[in-house]
Amino acid sequence: MNFLLTNDDGIYARGLSALYGELSQDAECLIVAPEAEQSAVGHAITLTRPLMVRRARKNGAFWGYAVSGTPADCVKVGIRELSQEPVDLVVSGINLGANVGINVIYSGTVSAATEGAILGVPAIAVSLDTRRDADFAFAARFARRMARFMLRENPLKNVPLNVNIPAVPEEEIKGVAVVKQGRARLMEIFERRTDPRDNIYYWLAGEPQLSEGEEEDTDMSRLQEGYITITPIYYDLTHYGALEKLRMSIGELKS
């Protein structure tokens, strides 16, 4: 089997290294990852600049391809150009920080998995719910179980899965929950600052915080309760519930 590994924290991130350590026991793993951190790039792709591709080394050996682009770029160029073999699975992560609720749409980690699915390759995104002192060991082992599941049991291979793992000791994990994306949204605050030349600039403060407005049985609520969450992702952005109502109301637009 041939896996393509990527992330949005950059090619030397510890989460990617942990992922490689586990998955390379089951498959040939090609790393194609951003040269630099790409958090919150959403589903960006690079059209107006070239993608520089560098052979990155680690401990004196080839580690992977470092790409001057986004996670979605890495998956595109990895599948189309850099992998010598057809790719059986794309695995994105392990992200430092959960990707749940509305902020899934800002997630480079998840968009890499989505891009794999768009190109016809089964794909999972794996994130660990902590921002610091991360122990990726269990998350990486679970990613390996997820990879086997994707290729053997899963009836929905064309649906990318967004996996979030609590940052607690393994024995405290309550189970695995298949859940929808929550609706809790970002509570952002801009810091207004003055640069050395007296120009005003703004900086989105800290990490986005999830706010109220959350329902039950969502990715965020179950993750906070201690479950591993799995959310199937759809890249059709149509609001089907709105189609009919909108059709009935557009009379004046037709004139």
Next chain:
Amino acid sequence: MNFLLTNDDGIYARGLSALYGELSQDAECLIVAPEAEQSAVGHAITLTRPLMVRRARKNGAFWGYAVSGTPADCVKVGIRELSQEPVDLVVSGINLGANVGINVIYSGTVSAATEGAILGVPAIAVSLDTRRDADFAFAARFARRMARFMLRENPLKNVPLNVNIPAVPEEEIKGVAVVKQGRARLMEIFERRTDPRDNIYYWLAGEPQLSEGEEEDTDMSRLQEGYITITPIYYDLTHYGALEKLRMSIGELKS
């Protein structure tokens, strides 16, 4: 009324100017747009760098705020910081080129409208189906009708609308169709090149081309037939159709 105008082609793009010319007849219009072209940035937001905000001028007068970020950044900082009044409507565009099919997920134009909706503001994205020699006059007039529709008739104010307009003379437009997002996907080709120092790089060639795999009655098919298309957008990425099947198949993951 107070409108926030943005785009992904940059603050001096002709499509934005055309939009302003029409909408400013009905409302106070504040322009907050990217300093530079931001095509295909998807729903990226800027966390790791500050957002520089410049008062941009045109013909000797204040034109709007130029932001060193993405369309979603512009909407966030525009609504939260730059607008002196509550924003009644976000209008993104007029984009040079259609935003239909799978490539909606790469669209900065559409993500700006989605960001407005996430922040609780009605929002539309408007795109014109041509890459060159664009005549934005009719599209801008239609955007004005859409803006009025959003604020008066539309029962779904919290649902952002993705509007695509054929680049044909007004009398050849066949009507207005409310349609789902199509599934035709990008057919990308990477050009492999060598830089002046013999390094390999890749460049995603030309504009993404929509390929086969298209159904009937979608944004792409109706637009090609000569209809103005309107697609309601949902930013819940859950694949609801996959939830149950996945729940039944994850037995081995729970052990």
